[in-house]
Every structure is written in C-alpha cells, then in structure tokens.
Amino acid sequence: MKPRITLKKIAKEFSVSISTVSKALKGSHEISEEVRERIQAYANFYNYKPNNLALQLRNQKTSVIGVIIPEIVHHFFSTVIDGIEQYANQKGYNVMVCVSNESYEKEVLNFSLLANGSVDGLIVSVARETQENKIYKHFEALTKDEFPLVLFDRIINEIECDKVVIDDVGGAFKATNHLMDVGAKRIALITTEDYVSVGSLRKEGYLKALTTRGVEIDENLIYKLNDKNDLPSQIEKVFDVPNPPDGILAVNEIYAANALIIAKEKGLSIPEDIAIIGFTSGLISAFTSPPLTCVEQHGFLMGNQAAELLINRIENSAPLEFKKEVISTNLKIRKSTSLAGLKN
Amino acid sequence: MKPRITLKKIAKEFSVSISTVSKALKGSHEISEEVRERIQAYANFYNYKPNNLALQLRNQKTSVIGVIIPEIVHHFFSTVIDGIEQYANQKGYNVMVCVSNESYEKEVLNFSLLANGSVDGLIVSVARETQENKIYKHFEALTKDEFPLVLFDRIINEIECDKVVIDDVGGAFKATNHLMDVGAKRIALITTEDYVSVGSLRKEGYLKALTTRGVEIDENLIYKLNDKNDLPSQIEKVFDVPNPPDGILAVNEIYAANALIIAKEKGLSIPEDIAIIGFTSGLISAFTSPPLTCVEQHGFLMGNQAAELLINRIENSAPLEFKKEVISTNLKIRKSTSLAGLKN
C-alpha cells in the first residue's frame, strides 16, 4: 500500500508550515486566498483525508461505540446491532462489533481490546461462560473508572451500569396464560440451564402464570436443554412419557420449531393435540406449518435504547443515575395456538 | 468517565521520565530492579493499559479489519462475518463491522470512515444501490493507492482487487438440473433485478442448464421481484397463469419459503405438483413443510477465505497478483424435491 498523503508532505511541497496547510484546508481566513486555493487544489488532487487515528488521539474521542455479543449468527443479536447502528449513526457514532463466542476468555480479550482508547463506550451482552463462572472483574474494572457501559439482554445484576432487558418474566407469563386460555392443561417448558439469565427469568414467568391460576407445578414438565448436545433427541423426551403435555412454551425459536416438527413426527396435530409457543426474533416461526405463535422480542428497539443510554452517558459529563429499561414483549398469535382448533 | 492513567502520570508520580516508565513496564534491563518493580506494582494497581490509539498511530498499524456489508440482519452475511472473525482473530486481527444498508451514500461514508487510518484493510460486499448506479469512485480511490481490499459475494468486475464469490452459475445449474431430474418440465425462476450481480449469475446458471438439455427458454417463467414491494403478492403471479410451472428455483431462501407457502395455499402439493429449490444460508429451509431442498452457500468458508486474502495482502509488502476465489456450492436435497413423490 502506498503511503498516504499527510499535512507534513503537503507543507514540504509548498515550503510552508504544517499549521498553514491545516488552516488552508479548513478554509481559514488567516491564510491568503492564493495560498489557500493552491493548497486545497493540491490536497484535493491527491485525495487528502485527515488521519482518523491522529484526530481521535488529539480529540480524546473516537466517536465509535463498541459492541460485544456472544454470537453474530443469531437473528436476535444481529437485530439488536441493527438498532444500535441506526441510532448511533444518526448521532454521529460508528459501531465496532466483536464476538465473544460465549467464551469468558474471548470476552475479556475483547474488553481489553476495545476499552483502551478504541471506543468511547461499550454495549455488551454477557457470554454464557461468564454467566456460568460468575467472574466479573473485567466489568468491575470498567465501572470503577465510570467507563460508559450498557448491558443488554444477558445482564449482570451485581454490576452497576445502564441496562436494557426485555420483559422476560412478563413475556413468559403472557405466553403461558395464552396456552391455558386455549385450553392447555399440562404445559411443558423447554428452556436452558438456569445460569442463563433469560432462561431462568422466562421460567419465572411460566411458574408465576401457573401458580396465579392455581395450577400445580410439575417439575417433570420442565426440560433444560444443553445446546452442546443434539437437540432433537433431547426434545423427543418431552413426548416420550406416559402423560405427555398438551402445551409447550419454548424459550427460543429453534427449540419451538424443533418441538413442532417432532410433535408432528409423533403423529400429533397442532394445535389440536398440542399448542406451541416460542420466544422468537427470527423468521422461522412464520414459515413452519402451522406457523408458530411467538413472543416477539423487539431486538431493534432494544438496540436503539441501549445506544441511546450509552450515548447519553458518553456525552453527559455530570454522572447520571443508572437506568434499567424494560422492553415489553407482545404475543404474535398464529395457528400453532389457534383457539378454533382446540380439541378439548 | 475518570481520566485514564498514562505513562506521563506514572512518570510524574515517581519523578522519572516517561521513557523510564515505558521501559520499566516492558521489563527492560536498562532500568534498575528496584525502580522497575515499584513502577510495575503501581501501574498494576491502577490497572494501566497502553492506549491503543497511540500505539496504532505510532506503529502505523491498527490490526483491525473493516467489513462493510449491505445488511446485518441477514443470515448469510452474518455467517460470512463469523468466518472473517474466526480467521482474523487467529491471526491477531480484530474486526470492525459497518452496514451500508444497501445505500450508496452510506457505503461511501463508511469507506471514508474506515479507510483513513482506522483499519489495515477492508472486506466489502457492494450495496445494491451502488450496483445499480455503477459509481465506483470510492473503490477506485482505494485501489489506486493499493489499499488492501477484498470484495465478496456482490463484487464489481471492473475493480482490480482480490475477490471471493460463490459459484452462483454452477449452483443454479446444479439446482435446475436437479429439478429436471425429478421430472419438472416448466421451471420458473424467481429472482431479483438484473443489476444485483448474484441474481443475474444465478439466472445465467438456470439458462445454461435449460439450454444444455435443449429445453426452450420461456421468458414468462422468469420473475424479477422487487424487495421494496410486498413479496407474497408478487409471488402469487407465478401461479396465477394458464400454464403454471411444475418446478421453481428461487435465488434466496425467503423467496423459496414464500413460494412454498403460497403454493400450498393454492392447493398444490409439494413436490407432487411442484418441486421447489432455493438458494439458502439460513435456517428457514429446514423448518418448512415439506423442508426445502436448497443450494448451500458456505458463508463461513467465504468469510475465512476473504480474511485470508486480505491479511496476506496486508502483510506482504511485495504486491501480489489479484486472486479470485470461487466457493463451490452443493445441493442439500430435502423433501421439496424428493424423487419418490413425483407425479409424472
């Protein structure tokens, strides 16, 4: 790559000082019209653009927001990024995305990479491994220095910073109620291990809905899946029991769609024999047969809010109170729970 | 945010020079053991980390790769990013992702933002609007200075740089042949406008397969969809004709899945009445009913290759020949084209 043109080189070319060139290019009236125009023409011809690194160093401001997410091949997270991008761009910021791959080590690495001058602030969704081992030193190092930080979706209660979450409890509550409304008596929950914060919150909503209506909790109806193993074989167990469920709430789209397919393979009709709802953010639910009712998560809005919180914090020198925004969910009702088709 | 600790501040604290501090922290033997250890302890206590911007400016190297894609909420593109990330990280690089949103203007903006010192090289998939208006000045400005650049998927032939593409022609060729193999006589192509490079390449493969087998081309079977309008109503036209097709090749997953659903609504059986194949990268195809046969695109591999080409170019001072890597596709055969179900 050819060396880029700099103020210094232009200055040498015209035998003037660097400051003269800088001022000339900014159209300063301190510089005579003749010199100004000659310098501008020259710079323009050689396509001069100020070096960003130098500017950022001088201004002590990068106008870049760092985002660290567990995965990028994930409809929900990419939707959130989209929301962040949109708000950030409009405010003159750019976005730098790094992936932790659910790994604690890589998360820490990304922290040290981004939080050392490269970005003005950080938006993070915590890696699974970090949630599991509960080591939060890298977060504490940031909050200690009041580094602008926003946590979203997978958050850590112990860390003091701005947060934005979806109403997981409420979403699961609504969904479970809806299943009962369409007649389901035995509702299975297909969820993740408890250390995944959203998983346990959704379980909470599920339990709350049941107890509110006086339905007794059956621990055997709660299935905790492990993403490292084969999903279908884990989900089959939901059906291969003496008294199988007539309703399913799955904490994500993949679980729900797999459950739907397996149920059909087992000869069950949906929603006649069993109604299914999944939390979602993707496109799968609309294309299954029947299409899946789902809890919509509004990732874009979440990204928007996270970016807004972060930029407010970056730009306000006076310390603000830490906010926790809760994004409410809504039920998108499709045929997998349609009332008309109920058997009982 | 509290001001970060710097070499200068540590130097003042110990009444030594900045260089002494720098050397002490690097464990240099030029510095006496006592001073070295005291400085290290102090720096460690205050969690000193060198400022990245300063390092990047000094070293004239950021170890960051910029990626500009048309959309991020898109399974294919996020898979490619994943592939880029994986290779780049392993080589000590980080990835900065920007989205052009299919807009020429935003693409140019991202260029000037990233290619001015912020990154060591750029991996780009061209925005639709840029492909449409064919204004490539921002690309030319880079290649003129031999700035490391890799184009992927949506490429520009006129621009001299490394490229990596899917074998779009071959994929469509295979898919069309497969449709004919399972007995389809009238195969419709659901594609995009011609200016989308992958769209026209896939069309080329489709045409080639037909002519190779001596099937006459029927232009009425080629449907060019516009993403800005309602998809279902555009796709319905495929079926609402006197002599509807018995096979469909769609250039992406969404088109294919919509076609499948609409076909079923029209009372057609799949694959008995009509066989369907889509190009894909996402998860939808596996969850439709019946599941869709598709042309797999290997986005991860594509990202890997793109990153490899770019990093080679960044690290080799001697100019290399421009390479064009072609990633071959393969057909994932599912029930939407199963041979057993053929009517004729």
Add this chain to the structure above:
DNA sequence: AAATGTTACGCAAACGTTTTCGTGTTTATA
C-alpha cells in the same frame, strides 16, 4: 592513575492532527 566498561536513566524524535499564541510585514489612520 588512566582507560575502559557498565549501569541507570533522560532526551528527543516519530506517528498526524489542531489550535493558541506570537511576530514580522504591510496597510491604513491620525
């Protein structure tokens, strides 16, 4: 005692930019 070597540090340049302040020259005013 003189020459040489070693230790332990500081200086200053370099990366590229912006901006404040200073200054020499010209022009306008009294």
Add this chain to the structure above:
DNA sequence: TATAAACACGAAAACGTTTGCGTAACATTT
C-alpha cells in the same frame, strides 16, 4: 511620519506511546 490596525504565516504544545542515542555516575581493568 509616527502609530495603530490588519494581514499572513510559523512555532510549539498537546494527545500517548516507543526507541535509538547520549551521558552522567560509578565500577572494573591495566
């Protein structure tokens, strides 16, 4: 004609880091 104002530009610091070179003070060798 002296003085003030206007003009056109340069010097230098600042952002934070690294590193080659210079050099005092002390130690070792002949």
